[in-house]
Structures are given as C-alpha cells and as structure tokens.
Amino acid sequence: EPEVTQTPSHQVTQMGQEVILRCVPISNHLYFYWYRQILGQKVEFLVSFYNNEISEKSEIFDDQFSVERPDGSNFTLKIRSTKLEDSAMYFCASSEEQGLNQPQHFGDGTRLSIL
C-alpha cells in the first residue's frame, strides 16, 4: 500500500537555526498537510497546500513557517528561526481530494528537538 514518507525521523537543531522537514506524499494525491503534536498535547493542524499554494493555515503557522513543493514529489516544511517551543512531532499527510470520502494519510512523523 502506498505510504507517506517523512525524513528525517529525528532532527536535533540549535535554537535560532533553520530547519527543513521533508515529506514525500502518496504519488496521486493532490492535497498536502502538515500537523504537529507537542509532547502530551493534541495533534494540531498547521497548513494545507493545493495547486502549489497554501489553501488554509492555522494561527500557529506564522511568518517563521513556510511550505514548498520544490519538485513533483517532495513537500517541505521550513522553520526559519527555530524556538524552543517548536519542539514537537511533525506529521505530513496527503489526500486525493479535500476531506470527505478521501481521508488524509499520515507519515510516521519527524521528531524535532530544539536545544
């Protein structure tokens, strides 16, 4: 069964540094998402992306965050200047269509640790 893959599985970064989290969505999917889960808290929506542009974003997704689909397969999340509170598990997801009968398929996540 096709999978969403995320790399790296664990990223350790110094505060203030830039970090890029990478995702390869399922190949025929058109909608892409990033979520995060701070330890002990709920999984929270960050951003959705369709047709090469952001279609929805949460309050969390401020100017420090950006997403990009640099080629036909990768979908990246960049945090420009990391803060301690950015430490979390970041999940990428993709779906064929928006919500509804085509559920979002999740990757295994990248654990981001900010020192």
Next chain:
Amino acid sequence: AQSVTQLGSHVSVSEGALVLLRCNYSSSVPPYLFWYVQYPNQGLQLLLKYTTGATLVKGINGFEAEFKKSETSFHLTKPSAHMSDAAEYFCAAIIQGAQKLVFGQGTRLTINP
C-alpha cells in the same frame, strides 16, 4: 468553534474484554468523523471513518464506531481486546468543505494479559 473531546486519556482493559473509547464532537453541523490509531514510533493510521449513510461503521482490526447525532458522539468499540490493540487512539473531525482535521487529545489503550 469545532472541537473534539475524548473522555479518558488512558483506558486499560483485560485481553478478551470489550474495548470502549469515547469521542464527542462539538459542531453546528454534523462533521465527518474519523478514528486514527498510533502505534509506538509510527504515524497515524486510519481505523475507520463516517461521512454519510450507515451510522455504524466497521474498520480494520475488528473495530467499529457508531455515529449518534442526538448524542454528538462517535464512540469506538471492539468486542474482544487483543494485546496488539495497545496503542494511542485519536478521534478526529472535519467539517464539510473544510480541509483541516480537528483532533481529540487521544486515548492511550493498555491491554492487560
């Protein structure tokens, strides 16, 4: 605002016993509802979903859930727990026409031998 509440952050049952994980949603219109499972060091795997039609939905691994509009609930059940069911379970909702999943806080299921 839409929200999802899972009653009980930790549920413990004996192997072979009934599993019941509770989920309630708050929304002005009935959302689409999902249960995801997360095994240790893995991502979120879809167990089952409710969109329209039959309110009792069956998923993988013997799980099922029933949508009850009058109770704004979507509880997850399994008649007989297996050791392999030990995991974290997340209820999630999406409003028709929206894109983002709204998650509950998760319930960690422990199975006792």
